[in-house]
Amino acid sequence: MNDLAPAAVKRAAVAPPMAIMMELTHRCPLKCPYCSNPLAMDRAREEMDTATWMRVISEAAALGALQGHFSGGEPMVRDDLAQLVQHAHREGLYTNLITSAVLLDQQKMHALAEAGLDHVQISFQGAESGIADHVAGLRNAHVKKLAAARLVRDAGLALTVNAVMHRQNLHQLPAMLDLAVEAGAQRIEVAHVQYYGWALKNRAALIPTRAQLDEATRIVDDARKRLEGVLNIDYVVPDYYASRPKSCMSGWARRFFNVTPSGKVLPCHAAETIGHLRFDTVQEKPLAEIWLHSEAFNAYRGTDWMPAPCKGCDRAEIDWGGCRCQALAITGDAGATDPACGLSPHHDMMLNLAVEESAAGSETFVYRMIS
Amino acid sequence: MILTEASVPRLPRHVRFRFDAARNCHVLLAPELVIMPDAIAVAILEAVDGAASVGGIADILAARYEAPRDAVLADCIEMLNDLAKKGMIAA
Numbered sequence: 001m002n003d004l005a006p007a008a009v010k011r012a013a014v015a016p017p018m019a020i021m022m023e024l025t026h027r028c029p030l031k032c033p034y035c036s037n038p039l040a041m042d043r044a045r046e047e048m049d050t051a052t053w054m055r056v057i058s059e060a061a062a063l064g065a066l067q068g069h070f071s072g073g074e075p076m077v078r079d080d081l082a083q084l085v086q087h088a089h090r091e092g093l094y095t096n097l098i099t100s101a102v103l104l105d106q107q108k109m110h111a112l113a114e115a116g117l118d119h120v121q122i123s124f125q126g127a128e129s130g131i132a133d134h135v136a137g138l139r140n141a142h143v144k145k146l147a148a149a150r151l152v153r154d155a156g157l158a159l160t161v162n163a164v165m166h167r168q169n170l171h172q173l174p175a176m177l178d179l180a181v182e183a184g185a186q187r188i189e190v191a192h193v194q195y196y197g198w199a200l201k202n203r204a205a206l207i208p209t210r211a212q213l214d215e216a217t218r219i220v221d222d223a224r225k226r227l228e229g230v231l232n233i234d235y236v237v238p239d240y241y242a243s244r245p246k247s248c249m250s251g252w253a254r255r256f257f258n259v260t261p262s263g264k265v266l267p268c269h270a271a272e273t274i275g276h277l278r279f280d281t282v283q284e285k286p287l288a289e290i291w292l293h294s295e296a297f298n299a300y301r302g303t304d305w306m307p308a309p310c311k312g313c314d315r316a317e318i319d320w321g322g323c324r325c326q327a328l329a330i331t332g333d334a335g336a337t338d339p340a341c342g343l344s345p346h347h348d349m350m351l352n353l354a355v356e357e358s359a360a361g362s363e364t365f366v367y368r369m370i371s
Numbered sequence: 372m373i374l375t376e377a378s379v380p381r382l383p384r385h386v387r388f389r390f391d392a393a394r395n396c397h398v399l400l401a402p403e404l405v406i407m408p409d410a411i412a413v414a415i416l417e418a419v420d421g422a423a424s425v426g427g428i429a430d431i432l433a434a435r436y437e438a439p440r441d442a443v444l445a446d447c448i449e450m451l452n453d454l455a456k457k458g459m460i461a462a
Contacts, residue, residue, distance in 0.1 A: 016393045018405060064393030066405050094387055094400035118385045119402045158385035158402045186458055187402055229456070234403075 014292055014301070016064025020093075021071055021258040021269065022053065024081070028074040030100050031137030031367035032125065034164065034199035034206060037073060038272050042261040050080040052282065054087045056259055059287040061091035068093035073261070076103040082111040089116025096121065098162075101148035102141050109151040119158040121189070122149055127175030135169065137367045149183040160187040165216065166206035167361065173216055177223050181231055188231055190220055192238040196270040196325055204362040207354055213241055240354035244315065245322025245338035252324060253297035257290075265290045267297055270325040274334045300324050305335060309343040374425055374451050376444060378462040381421035386459045388416050401459050412450050419460070425451060 026041035048056075057068065068088040075081055076099055088095050097112065101122040122145055126132030132142035152159045161180040165173060173190065180188040192213070193199045193206045208216070220235045227233070239246050249256050249268045258266040263281040266272060272279065277296040280289075291297065299305065303316050310321045321327075322338020330339045330353075331346045339346035374380060382388060387400040397413045399406040408416060414436075418428040429444035436443070454460040 062393075064391070066391065066398055066400055067403075092389060092391075096402065118387065118400075156384040158383075160402055232458075 015254070017060070017257055017291060018065065018255040019067040019069060019257075020057075020060040020065045021069045021256065022056070022075075022084075023071050023073065023258065023260050023269065024053070024075045024078045024084070025073040025261050027077045028072055028100065028368075029077075029102055029138055030074070030141065031369065032135060032164075032198070033137075033202040033365035033367055034166065034193040035368040036197060036199075036269055037368065038197055038270075039201070041073075046262040047078075048261065048263050048282075050083060052263070053080075053084050056263075056282050056287065057084065057088045057093070058091055059282075061088075061093055063288050063291055066092075066094060067096060069096045069098055071098040074100050074103065076101075076108070082108075082115045085112055085117050086115035089118075094118050099123070099148075100136070100141070100145070101152075102138065102144045104144075104148040104151060106151060109148075109155050113155040113157060117157060119160065120152045121160040121162050122152070123162040123164060124176065124179065125164060126169045127172040127179050131169050131172065135365075137365075146179075146183070149185070153184040158187075159183065159185040160189060161185045162189045162191065164191055164193060165208075166193045167208045167212060167358065168205065168363070170208055170212050170216055173219050174223075177219075177227070177231070177233075181227065186232060187234065189234045189236065190216075191234075191236040192216075194236070194238065194326075195240070196273065196329065198366070198368045200329060201366055204357050204360065205365055207238065207240065207358045209358040210241055210355065212358075213238065238354075239322075239326075239338075239340040240350055242340045243342040245319050245326075245340035247319045248323035248326075248338070251302075251317075251320035252300040253291075254301065254320070257287075257297075265294065267300075268325065271296065273325050274328055276334075300335070307335060307337060309341075310337050313343070372455055372462060374448060374455055374460070374462050376426040376429070376448070377424055378451075379421065379424050380419050380428075380451050380455075380460050380462050382419060383458070383461045399454075399459060401457070404457075404459075406459070411446060415447050415450055419451075 025047055026037050085095050095117050096119040097117055098121045125135035129142040133139055163176040195203050224233050253267040258269045263283050264279045266279055279296050280294045306321050310316055322340055324334045327336040327338050328334035330350050337344040339350040391398045396407050399408055414432055418431055425447050429440055429447050433440040433443045451460050
């Protein structure tokens with residue numbers, strides 16, 4: 001072991017990824033103004049074919065990925081979804097479908113369950129049709145989602161309700177929790193919108209006031225006690241109001257990677273906002289090589305890249321410096337400490353931005369569209 | 372749900388248990404969750420087949436490892452109830 005070069009030692013220290021996120025497509029029947037897809041979306045003709053996705057899935061499993069998330073866009077617009085799920089299942093991945101569910105019917109549910117699908121996450125835009133269909137920009141979306149949730153439970157699969165919350169639907173949070181219980185979900189993700197991409201564009205119409213956020217947190221704390229053993233609640237706060245940053249992606253390039261419809265491999269779905277990074281594609285290189293050696297993955301991996309006050313902080317390996325995309329969006333430097341951290345020199349600036357923007361508010365959405 | 376000696380434990384449809392070659396260990400997989408069970412837990416989970424009772428699993432393991440049955444049974448009940456609380460074991 002003594003003759004190993006330092007670079008090889010460093011490489012050996014990179015653990016296998018836990019999960020692969022497959023953005024099969026950017027196409028989607030919904031137009032949510034906080035969509036996590038980039039502003040410049042891949043078109044249908046740029047999407048990878050079935051054979052290439054199957055190779056990517058096999059490579060991910062061989063690399064050590066344990067969970068395979070099928071996402072988009074709306075992954076159900078792909079005719080080969082069940083085929084890809086079956087391949088992932090046979091390769092040993094725990095398969096998760098992240099969907100708006102408006103395209104799910106009995107026949108498709110049966111095919112996906114037969115293919116070995118384990119878990120379905122259905123996004124809800126509100127607790128009733130009025131606000132939900134307005135946010136989704138699609139009529140009848142909400143009732144279709146409720147019907148789809150029943151199909152998932154009847155098929156015996158795990159169900160998570162993704163409740164995407166913001167200033168225009170936060171008053172419906174108690175009803176969203178009831179909806180999840182009535183739908184038979186084991187989990188709910190109460191996720192305040194995070195401000196990247198389309199959501200950053202629509203921030204003034206989405207960001208809650210501090211009082212709204214505190215009330216939501218109180219409701220979640222209360223529901224966690226009341227629903228223990230019935231509904232598992234994950235809670236994601238809008239960290240503009242936080243004093244410590246989120247452990248974004250559990251650390252850059254540490255457990256997770258994302259493959260875009262056209263085959264770019266990203267450390268997180270928003271990483272393309274960091275303009276100076278170059279991302280490898282699955283057409284150019286094997287996934288294993290990208291995971292270990294990609295310039296973009298190694299740019300902020302571990303703790304070596306960290307500036308003060310992250311470097312040497314006793315939370316350096318807890319929050320991993322927070323979010324690179326947020327650091328860029330707020331400070332202009334992707335290598336800066338996430339301004340969500342109270343120790344960041346930009347923290348007060350971000351907090352003031354949240355306070356002022358949420359007080360002014362806006363009711364106008366810019367819906368997502370392919371430009 | 373609390374499992375007793377007479378309960379027949381099984382893995383729910385949405386929970387997977389398998390060996391992971393990349394990490395050289397067993398993994399228990401559920402929504403947004405990966406658990407790496409220790410050697411005792413692996414031995415118990417390998418005996419969970421939807422047919423054997425908790426007592427039956429204790430019999431098998433006590434014989435295999437030449438261990439006192441009472442202690443093995445206590446381990447089985449504790450471990451399986453812990454997973455049941457997380458929704459990863461049904462009965």
